[in-house]
Structures are given as C-alpha cells and as structure tokens.
Amino acid sequence: MNAILEMRGISKSFTGVKALADVSFTVERGEIHALVGENGAGKSTLMKVLSGVYPHGSYEGAIVFDGQERRFRDIVDSEALGIVIIHQELALIPLLSIAENIFIANPPARRGVIDRGEVHRRTKSLLAKVGLDEAPDTLVTDLGVGKQQLVEIAKALAKDVRLLILDEPTASLNEKDSAALLDLLAEFRAQGIASILITHKLNEVSRIADRITVLRDGRTVDRLDCRAGPVEEDRIITSMVNRDMEHRYPKRNPTAGATMGDTILEVSGWSVHHPEHADRPVIRNVDFRVRRGEIVGIAGLMGAGRTEFAMSLFGRSWGRRISGEVRLEGRPADLSTVRRAIDAGLAYVTEDRKQLGLLLEEDVRANVTLANLRGVSSNSVIDDMKELKVASGYRGRMRIRCASVYQPVGLLSGGNQQKVVLSKWLFTDPKVLILDEPTRGIDVGAKYEIYCIIQELADAGKGVIVISSEMPELLGICDRICVMHDGVFVADFPAAEATQERIMRAIMRKEERRP
C-alpha cells in the first residue's frame, strides 16, 4: 500500500444540490498531485471534506490516511496528522512578525511564557528550508505576496506536515516567484512530503505534477499519469470542460476592427512617485500609446509598475507627484480625478474585484450603474425602470449568470462578477479601457467569454489595454505587447513577433544591468 491518502466514494450535498458525487481520490506518498477543474467543479469542497472543515457525518464515504480510516471532527484533527491546507487568501496576520505568525497557534513555551529564543531559532531554520532570506522579526505586512506565501509554507512545515494542500498558490505570484514555489514543492517531494496542488495554471501542472485528477460537476472525470510521459495541456482542458477547445483564445482578426489606425490614447512623459515615499519614482518618464481598435498588452513581473501606471492615469488613484501629458483622441485630457477620467472616456477594471471593484452586498443592478448613475437618472432622481432595463440589457449581452438582477453580486461566481465589473465600465461608454488582470481566478470557460468581450470592444473601435501576468494570455489576445520593467517600458512587440522567451529576455536583460 503506497497511498498516503485515499478518499473513497465521497458524496456531499448542500441543501439538495450535489457538490460531490462519489468522488474517489488517491494521493501516493511523496508525490505532487494536481487537482484541476473549472470553478465550482468541487475542488474546494473536496479539500474541505479532507481537512475536516466539513466534519465526519456531514458527507458520505470514507477517508483513509496513512492506512487508517479517519473521522475528522474539525481542522485541528486533520492538522494533528500533518494534513495542512494553505488557502488562496493567505491567513497571515499582517502586523505580526514572521516568527509570531509561524508559531501563532502553538508557540514553544515554558509554563505559558513564550520562549523567544527558541521561536527565533526554529523560525530561522524553517525559513532556510523554504529559501526565504528574511529576518524572523520582519513584519508580514512588509513582505510581498510571494514571500508571504513562503511564510505560509514555513508555518505548515512547523506543524510537521505530511500532506500539504495548496489552493491556487501562484494565483497572485509572478513567473519568477511561481517557479521558485514549484521548485520548493519538488524539494518536498524528494523529502517524502506529498502535495496536492489546486491550480488553474496548466503549464504548472504539466511542469511539476506526477499525477492529475480532473473534477467536473462534482465527479472525477479523469486521472492522468505524467510520469510515463508528458500530458498535453489541451488534453487536460478537454477533460475539464468536456468540449474540445481547439482554441483557448478567440481568433483575432484585426482587419475586422472598425478603423484600427488613428491614435486614441497618447501618454507622454508620464512620471509617478510612491505615495508614501515621495522621492521614490515608480514610473519614470514613460511614453505610451494605443490606437483605435487595438488591444495592447502590458507584460511584466509583479512590482514592475503596471498597475501603478494604470491607476495613476485613472484619476491619479495611485501615487504622488504625478507629471506628464495625456491626450485622448488627439486632445489634451484632464484626468485629475476619477470622475474627470471617467467623463473623459477612460475606464479601469481593477485587478482586485472584491476589494476595489464591487459592492458585494449590493445587487447586480446597483453595481452595473454605479459609475454612471447620471445615465439612469434625471434631476438626480434615479429612474428605477430605466436602471432595470440597463442592467437586464447587460445581463443578456454579457451572459451574466444570476437568478435576477436583484441578486447580490457577492453570491456570483468569479467569472460572473468580472462580467458585472465589465458591464459597469461599458455603461460609462469609455473610449479606452484598461483591464488589469481581467481573468484572475476565473475558470477556463468564463475566461474564453471574457476574451471574446475584449475582442468585441476592440472591434467596436475602443482602445483596450490588458495588464496580465499570464504571458500566454497576452500572446493569445493582444495585437501588440509592451513590456514594463522597473517603471519603464523595455520592449514593444507586435503580437506576431512576441514570444514568452522574448518577453522574459527583455525583462532579464534589464535586470542584469541594474546596479
């Protein structure tokens, strides 16, 4: 018996809706097992059953861990056996230090008094294991997301982890940090620690996973073994969506665009400084332009300044001491406040839907009209019926799946939430849209729909800027790709000439030259 974990015939329902139906799932000792599937396929539910969030008795089937049947009452039970789950939203406390976070639940202590020296020593050795070169006293809030992820893993190691579950660990990491994280998993594999990797990024799966289990609609639909030979990404996608996706990206036909030609947005000499450190430049004297009907991608590592560039353009929502000139359709544009930027014809779809994009408790209708309430009101009084018509219109056009436009957006899936945000900005009738990570945390099917919408916008003559950390996505949908690094553009390719290698090389060349 070489399996460390065996989940047999797991079924789980929520008030009549079957979330898992007879799922079997086996993880062998010291393997990296990828669990993939569209959003809502049942991955998280399965992991919550495994970790005891849904206690024994609330599901059917059996969990066998380390040769024995287990009945977890809560997450403490599963952690005691070394099953540790790291969620997508990190559970670290920002204003405590790394060491305090790692030993938050069980600090080494003598008669209730924490042994600080021991904490420090053990933290140091754990940080060395995960390859994080930071002092144990550093506050978590001062670390980037990539490093925070490593702290989470160190925290798991402190609990003598035997089965590590990572839910979308690289969703908010750049390519470099993602690669480092995957290497770390490989190292754990060598030490005999098994990992379950839940991810939407199939290139990672094919790179590192030993075996793959594909879930769809709460059932196991496919098991693939990668050790015999590499598994094609398209093969996985076919299982996930059960439709042959010949193209993951809609075919781009730029000539179909209305009048790709004249410049619609022109930014020149744009400089931005950090909001807290006013003498630290973040964007340095940048020139940038977008033509009507063009989709321009901005590639770059995390922290390259892409979001900062976009938000500083959009009503100076980020940064201080901003200088430079912006012309929209050839005329100088006043973008000094968000309202003016919107009125001038600029829209910014944020990378952080939940924190910055949506009113989660409000319904679809109120979210769609939020940025253009003037469009549904006369004399400052909202016309309910007009508003309803607008919202219903976008619901149909964008294929927002919701019970009604009166449904709170907090209850929608990520893809549908993103469509609500897009609807909001389309209703302001922008000339130029900036989409920041438009498909983050969205399943494959919904991604395709978002890509189609992006193309339609370009075809309708709008200028579209897409910021994305997923290079294949940029290569798949853009007409032109600009590469940003350290606050300046370091390369500008037509999409036909761009490749992942060329983009990375542009970044790395710059990196080497840095002092």
Add this chain to the structure above:
Amino acid sequence: MSDKTLPLPETRQHAGLLKSSLREYGMLLSLFAIMIFFQVATDGTLLRPLNLTNLVLQNSYIVIMALGMLLVIVTGHIDLSVGSVAGFIGAVAAVLMVRMGLHFVPAALICLAVGGLIGAAQGYWVAYFRIPSFIVTLAGMLVFKGLALALLQGQSVGPFPPTFQKLSSGFIPELLPGFEGLYPTSLAIGALLALALVYLNHRARALRESHGVETEPYGFFLGKNLLVFAVVVYFAYLIASHRGLPNVLVIMTALIALYAFVTARTVVGRQIYAVGGNAKAARLSGIKAERLTFLTFVNMGVLAALAGLVFAARLNTATPKAGLGFELDVIAACFIGGASAYGGVGKVGGAVIGALIMGVMNNGMSILGIGIDYQQVIKGLVLLGAVCLDVYNQRRT
C-alpha cells in the same frame, strides 16, 4: 448557451417572496407585537389618544436625529456627539431668544446653521483627515456638553416665547367645525396620507408589472395595502380625538418622507450606500467619498440642532442637562432598525421603526411602573437581541 434563466416554479417564487417580505416587515411586525403587548399589559392606556399624542411628542427628537444618524452609520461612521449638540443648540436658542430677545424665526435659523457648522467641523476631521469618527465625535460630545454648561452658566434658562413653544406643544389649526371632540382636519389629513400611500404603492406595482418585473401576488399586495390604510387611518383617528395633529408630527412625517426618498431614489442616496459598502470601489467608480462623508456629518449636525430646538421648546427651558444620553437612544434606534455597524446597510423606515420600538417600550414600561433601573436593562437586552436576530437571519441566507 442561453441567456434566459428559466422561470422558477410558481409556488417557489411566491414562497421566496413571502420569505423576503417577512424579513422586510419583520421589524414592523415586532413593533406591532410590542405595541399589542403593552396595550394589553397597560389595560389599554398605551393607545389612549392622550398617551399616543404624548408618545409622539416624547420621541420626535429621537426620530429626527435617527434620520441623520442612519446616514452616518450607512457611510460606516458613528456620531456620539448628537445628544450634546442638541443640548448645546437648546442653550444657544435660549440665549438668543430669552436673553437677547431675538424673534424665534431668525433664532431658529441661526441655530440650524450653527448645527450645520458643528457637523462640518466634525465631518472635516473624519472625512478628510481619516480620524475615526468614534474619536472625533467623542471629543465633540465633551466639547459641546461643556459649552452648553458654559453658555447657560450652569443654570436653566427660560421660558421661551409662546410662539416658539408651539413648535413642540402646538397643534395644527382646526379649519373645519369639530364634532364630538374630534378634530376633522387632522383626521382628513391622516386619511389623505393613507390614500397617498396606497396610491403610490399601486403606481409602483403597475410600473413594475408593465416592465415585466416580478411582483408579489395580488392578494398579498391588496391585504398589505388594506392594512396600511387601516392602520394609518386608525392612528389618525386616535390623534384626532385628542387635540389633533401636533406640529412636530407634521415636521417629523415630512422629514421621514424626504429622507426615505433621498436614500431610496436619488443619486446621492445611492452613492452614500456605495461609500459605506465599499469605499475604495466607490472612489474608483468616480464617487467623491470624502465629500459625501463630510456632508452626512453636516446633515447630522443640522438635524441634531432641529432636535435640540424641539426638545427645548418642549421643556420650555434650556437646561445644562438637556440632551444627556440621547445619542444612545438614537444609535440604538438605527441598529434595532437593521442598520449594519460595518456600513452600507440600513433603511430610513427601519431607523424610524427602531426609534418607535424604543419609544413605545419607554412609554409602556413607565406606565407599568417599571423603575428606570430595569427599563435600561430591558432596553439594552432588546438592542442586543434585535441585532443578534438580524445577524442570524443574514447568516442563514
């Protein structure tokens, strides 16, 4: 892929609607239940015309301030200074009218303006300097309590000119010949109000139906409207059989209607809820969050001043102790009425009902002879219970 959602089976649709209306009318039902309880427990004293009129007069200033407080709470803030501000404005009014002999109209206008300035002063720190409202208004509470004391030199100042007293103790003039102790003008106004409510409900329903929006079953709708009509007319009858409509009830009703409209139907109202729900998202949607927060505090200041005037007129003197603890009743009213302490959620109707629940309980318990000590205990428990129920309900959905 289909854009249409399948219509739900008829019965489920109605069950869902009933459930959501239950939640919407839950507060109202609690108010009725509490009223019936005290009506029975006090052998019918609660709804005697005299007592009902008193109930309105006693709670008017709480309701007026609850309207402003609701907006402050919806933006995610709190105002602890309203009681002190109301007391301070009462003192200002006394100085202007009693000591300086100013006519009550300019004096009242000055008082409202001072209230607005106080709100602006506090809102400025909250909105533009991001100082927690709890701290700013706690400071305000101390400052204005002290200033009221200083202004009155520790003494009660009164009486006010009779015309000013009419603000709280006056009733609308009777235009029609009365009969059997009934004030027909007040009854007529009540009936007209009831008709207007029913008419507005019908128009809204017709509009929804003409646009194909889901509506509640007609029987339910009809029953609801009949009930609204009956209740409003009954209360108008009770009020009309004492001395007619108190002036302050007219002011209060007009303000409730105004604020209900502003919060539900106007752009500013929608934006206030957006700021409270997610200030960052609101800001990135072009909403001037700081300015709206500032304005809700200005508005609160003006309403606190109005409440201060009403209270001073009712007591007919300004005392240094006026307004003591009002803020607690006002804030409790908003939370009992379903406002969320995290901002973004809360309705004008809820806050008014919350204020009435507090008011009926105060009044009913006093009639029953329950001491002020246990009255507070019971009120505290009701506040906690109401909010717990609300949280529980939300978690279930």
